[in-house]
Amino acid sequence: MKWNWGTKLVIGMVCFMSFIIVLAIKMFNSSPDALVDNDYYEKGLNYDKEYLLKEQVKKDQAKPVIELSPEGIILTFKDSAEGKINMVRTADKRMDKIIQIHTDELHRAAIPLTGIAKGHWKLIINWKSAGKFYLDEQEVMVE
Template sequence: MKWNWGTKLVIGMACFMSFIIILAVKMFNSSPDALVDNDYYEKGLAYDKEYHLKEQVKTDHAKPEIQVGTDGIILTFKAPAEGKVNLVRTADKRMDKMVQINTDEQYRAAIPLTGIAKGRWKLIINWNSAGKSYLDEQEVMVE
């Protein structure tokens, strides 16, 4: 069968249009990007406050020491503290956890590892100590 140039042109255009339509359908049916934050506007407004809390940690040399053991994560503070720790799993947002903390006599707080999967976690520690507020972020590896 011999095809002339007009038939070849129509077949080529049909293949190209089919390709574009398939890409458009795939784009609309794909899941949203994990790197895009849903509440970016609210976080942008709160950035200045978070920045000052992080700078307060540096000014007062109040960065907590973190030790990861087999049974839990131990946070050691410079003074008595109370607050919360957000455990963020960057790979899966559904695994994120929030834990309330209060220090003991040695200024330590323990976070049990029950229900926490092995892997890399980001700890966002937000606490009050001696009338001041602090915010610190550190990454840990739970094994």
Template sequence: MNWGVKLMIGMLCFMSFIIVLAVLMMKSKTDALVDTDYYEKGLDYDKDYNRKEQVNADNAAPIIQIVDGNISLKFKDKAEGDVKLVRNADKRLDKKLTISTDTLNTVKIPLKGIEKGQWRLIISWTTDGKAYLNEQEVMIP
């Protein structure tokens, strides 16, 4: 084999590699890092920002502890709202729960069915007509 044949074989291998990558790219799912409703979330950004700032202004951030197989949320005052448990590694594991505090202003979320690892808690609640939003990272042992 002379150098021309080797050059042609090398070019064919490279072109085949590029074609295979292009086909795989066309068959792949949409990018998991891009939200499908990013435009709507962008419009609501100001509302979320104001609710986060309200938490800072009123010093109303809940205390989060993992105790006796539960996630315990201790609020400053009586609260009602939602908790989203977001798993960055796998979107299918995300959970959304409705919460309401007890007489001690606490909420207990059982860890049954929640996998171990890093979770982001997005807590959205109202207290005395004021809306709040808080996000915290939690490690489930």
């Protein structure tokens, strides 16, 4: 069977349009990007506040020590502290958790591993200790 150039042109256009339609359908059905924040504008406005809180950690040498144990994630602070931890799962935003913390007499706070999936987590720790506010970010690998 011989095809003339007009038939080949139509077949090429149909293939190209099919390719574009498949890409468009795939784009609309894909999950939202976990690396893009919906509230990036507000975070940009609060950047200076976060920077000062992180610098306060350096100034007071108050960075919490994180240990992984079979019971959970143990955070040891310089002084008694209370606050919250945002546990961010970089692979899946739906797994993020916010946990309230209060230290014991040894200045430790424990996060049980129940309900926490294995893998890479980013801990954003906001706490108040000795009348000062702090912010620290650390990464852990839960196994």
